[in-house]
Amino acid sequence: MRAPADTIIPLDDALSFETGAAVGCGTGTAWGGLQRLGDIGGATIAVFGQGPVGLSATLLAAARGARVIAIDPMPSRLEHAARVGAEATLNPTECDVPTAVRDLTGGSGVPLVLETSGASPAIADGLGVLAPWGKIALIGLGGEVRFPVLGAHRLQISVLPSISMSIMAQRQCAEFIVSKNLDIDGLYSHRWRLDQVVEAYEWFDQQDAGKGVFLFDD
Incomplete structure (x- = not known):
């Protein structure tokens, strides 16, 4: 595929094309949201939704360097979250998340x-778990944000919508992955060839699994 040169960032030799694809999409979007939150090292962060x-x-x-509380209604996703660094996991179908x-x-x-889920109940819970002066970055699309202004005024919270990231941020994300030797390829649950495209999209439409990637022959 031809693309303008100024839209391209180098892919370090240590990274696979699968990791590069993730940085250009879901993983890079997550990086952009974390950047909106600022310095997270040493802080506790609740991540709602444990999809890609x-x-x-x-x-x-x-x-x-953050302490992560991962929240999702699917046990398999919570198990994956624990494997990649979550210190605690919560299933909203089994507990009251704010409590x-x-x-x-x-x-x-x-x-x-x-x-990251875009579900209105998750957004409400996200607002409900914030400490005074807390910040919430909203990545997931489709939900609505509702909160009493008086309560938010007293807490001095910040609500920060975030979508994708700049080319510079993509490069920073890729460089960070290399420096920390992070296993981004391990985020993929399915790999497909182009001749499996129908099967892949039928699987994708179920919206109950992980992240898939199309692989090209050399």
């Missing part, structure tokens, strides 16, 4: 939230 973007965020945040998060944080809540 959320798992990337959990992996990247843990690698940047559980405050139990994990001594009642204070978290200073940082990254919401």
Whole structure:
């Protein structure tokens, strides 16, 4: 595929094309959301949704020194989140998330939230777990944000929509992955050839698994 040269970033020899594809999409989107939240090292962050973007965020945040609480209704995704660095996992079908998060944080809540699912209940829970002066970055699309202004005014929270990232941020993300030797390829649950495209999209439409990638022959 031909593309303008100024839209291209170099792919380090240590990275696979699969990792490059992730940086250009879900993993890079997670990186952009974390950048919106600022310095996360040493902080506790709740990551809502552990699909491809959320798992990337959990992996990247843990690698940047954050304590990650991963939240998702699918046990398999929570297990994956624990493998890539989440210190705690919560299933919203089994617990009240705001209460559980405050139990994990001594009642204070978290200073940082990254919401990747786009589900309105998850956004509401994300707002509900914030500590005073906390920040929530919204990546997931489709949901609505509703909160009482008076309560938010008292807490001094920041609501930060985030989508994708710049070419410079993509390069920073790729360089960080190399420096930390992160296994981005491990985020993929399925690999397909082009002659399997129908099967791949039928699987994708189920919206109940992980992340897939098309591989090209050499």
